[in-house]
Amino acid sequence: MTARRSACAGHANYMDDVKKPGKIRNIAELARIAGVSAGTVSRALADKSLVNKETRERIQALAREHGFRPNQMARRLRTQQTGVIGVVIPLGHERRQHISDPFFMTLFGYLADELTESGHDLMLSRVIPGDDEWLDRIVDSGMLDGALVIGQSNQFDVIERVAEHYRPLVVWGSHRQGQAQCTVGVDNAAGGALAARRLLARGAKRLAFFGDPNGPEIAERQRGVEQEVAKALDASLVCFPTHLASEEMAAQIASHLADLDGAVDGIVCASDIIAMTTIRILHEHGISVPDQVAVTGFDDLPIATRMVPQLTTVRQDIAAGARAMVDALRRRIAGEDAPSTIMQPELIQRESA
């Protein structure tokens, strides 16, 4: 792809703009112009009833006219609260340099909505944990009122250590008995079981699981599948580590299918994206879904309904999850205690299984 540049106009305009009455740099200057003290201006801008309504409105008008907005850094330093929530995505077991998993992205979008709604700003940190301090650095920086961690990756212990002394922290991920961290997540084992049960109910006997068990959530999904298959005495299961949302995924899946060499009639995929790719590759090999091989996804992303065949998948209610996370965080910021939430997954039966 070639890039062409064009000159940026706008210099002239820029100069024009300076005609604005000399810009006010701080509250003190505004105060001088308004003929009051800085304190009064501060209170006026905060709309406090301590200052006379008229003065208040006069000052607010003046501020608007000059396009003045109080400096947030100073305000935050003084009030010791920032109104900023950190959203952290640890990329512990993923090679990929960037956040690409649509599930996380979707969750992130919902979190952004919830936080915006509650008047918070959102600061994103995408970390590839290089040491055990990555989370400490974030929460101790003094610029956050709280933090949300999206996905535990393989960093459960680090998160746990921080959670023990840093309250306003909520994590999307799986729940372990007796943990200190407040998590919100779905019962992944149950979800895996749902998918397996569906395939077995269709009559599938030779199942496969595609997913990377390095993340605890995927590992649990796999466990759920395993347990369910074990219950059905005549069924078998093979598990294949498969990257999430990486370029290698397609190649890995192709190789798994080659390994299986047709000895499979049901595949539980650890995510919708994996399922989507699996279905495409099956299709290329002339294998029909769900007739010859049934496939289930996990997440129920919007694309699940947009594909051919529409995906049978295990739904995680992302919007509800985001709401629960922000809610728990809000409670914890306020000093209350908020317990973990484990949501129940739901099988959405469409066409692929």
Add this chain to the structure above:
Amino acid sequence: MTARRSACAGHANYMDDVKKPGKIRNIAELARIAGVSAGTVSRALADKSLVNKETRERIQALAREHGFRPNQMARRLRTQQTGVIGVVIPLGHERRQHISDPFFMTLFGYLADELTESGHDLMLSRVIPGDDEWLDRIVDSGMLDGALVIGQSNQFDVIERVAEHYRPLVVWGSHRQGQAQCTVGVDNAAGGALAARRLLARGAKRLAFFGDPNGPEIAERQRGVEQEVAKALDASLVCFPTHLASEEMAAQIASHLADLDGAVDGIVCASDIIAMTTIRILHEHGISVPDQVAVTGFDDLPIATRMVPQLTTVRQDIAAGARAMVDALRRRIAGEDAPSTIMQPELIQRESA
């Protein structure tokens, strides 16, 4: 298979850690403990050669031992720079309450990577413009070193006004002659033309365009298609407004197809997502793609290769775009001038057209 850390070990370490003497709140306390002045501590922590190497290391060790990290708010207030870049997504013409368009999300991911790499933090604002001040509020808050706007939506004028006096601002979107804002984007008209030309080359005569022309970028794609179709004397074109990434999209598309009632053999879709949905609906009606109707997408998102049939689409190099944006921003923060960038789109020919 997976090596898991012993929980005990982690816990013991933590307890060790807790015996750290009462936590240090600020640089002055650390200074007292170290027996030096606050200024020295500040310089030591910044690793300045002005302070003796031994003292420096001693202080750094002390800080580490106490888990002390200097307060960022204070630092930022004093130094007048925040290291934070605002990323703004204006949702002017979208009803949807949340950021769901995968294209924006992908761009966002790449921006996050680039910014992290250059040592910046990223603050997200998702705004539904309620007045003309939304962008002013963001850039004047004094907490940003610069801002990136993802998509102009229908807010070109507002952005333009702010760009006239606020330099460190870079926008993803289309370029208008003589604009003040620095934009990075693809030549959308050329992209639309590419798609149309491909369909015409396949022999399609009765084209349709699906997309919402309220955003300037989509409008230009549509214009590109129109011009190309006009050149081919025997071809016709119908345009249907279609939401981007909204729940209504599927219904809208179904209704468009009903309106067309088979009188179409080529569809230019304004995004990959629209194309994906269109193909699914065609499939449901038993219409084969590309044999009966050829379909093109726009963006070339990762999913384009994962669907059946794989999508013929117009590629925007998102990674390059993100790089260009961050680069321009960096230059503008440094006070240099950075021109707009118009990238050339590329047709990626796969199976759907």
Add this chain to the structure above:
DNA sequence: CACGAAATAGCAATCGATTGCAGACTTGCG
């Protein structure tokens, strides 16, 4: 007319780190 209460505005300390300037101390050399 006077006194007290209520309403308003100002003063100045404070949040915590940074940094220019000056002073103290060391070292070297004549």
Add this chain to the structure above:
DNA sequence: CGCAAGTCTGCAATCGATTGCTATTTCGTG
């Protein structure tokens, strides 16, 4: 031994808004 040069450290001002406390004014009422 003294002076200059060079190192290191401390002092105190600064960034800009907030807020407890105090001072002033206004107003109502006895």
